[in-house]
């Protein structure tokens with residue numbers, strides 16, 4: 213059981229890498245930002261699963277989830293050019309109408325991710341308590357942005 217759950221964490225890490233590759237290969241800004249958010253969703257799933265004890269905590273997996281969040285927070289803002297409010301997107305017009313507000317939410321997300329990276333060290337947070345302290349604030353940034361800038365479904 214233990215081994216199976218560790219394997220699940222490892223395959224989730226592999227999935228994060230794949231999502232990141234997709235993100236940087238795509239040229240369509242809408243697809244690119246959605247792929248970045250998919251990798252964020254996968255990292256949140258992995259990190260949240262470990263926080264809840266559904267997946268055994270592995271420091272390297274904690275580190276990977278944090279690193280994914282940080283990379284996403286740094287790249288994400290580049291994929292909202294003028295005109296990309298049209299098309300198959302869940303981004304609300306508020307992103308373009310209130311770009312400063314959107315950038316602020318993004319900066320909060322980036323700051324939380326950056327702090328988590330610092331807490332993560334070389335090997336990743338040592339135990340699940342340390343991981344929770346680092347990753348919890350990153351997860352709080354999701355809803356803060358989505359409630360104003362993403363269509364609810």
Ligand code: HEC
Nearest residue numbers: 246249250252253256301302303317318321353354357362
């Ligand atoms: C600064 C704003 C912002 C933050 C912070 C943010 N998101 Fe998003 N997210 C968006 C927007 C905007 C979309 C819709 C993008 C589109 O469809 O063009 C989105 C879409 C998504 C999607 C759907 C991706 C897809 O396949 O289309 C997921 C999953 C997601 N976010 C998860 C998260 C999680 C988990 C966090 C926190 C760890 C987070 N987001 C933080 C703005 C944000």
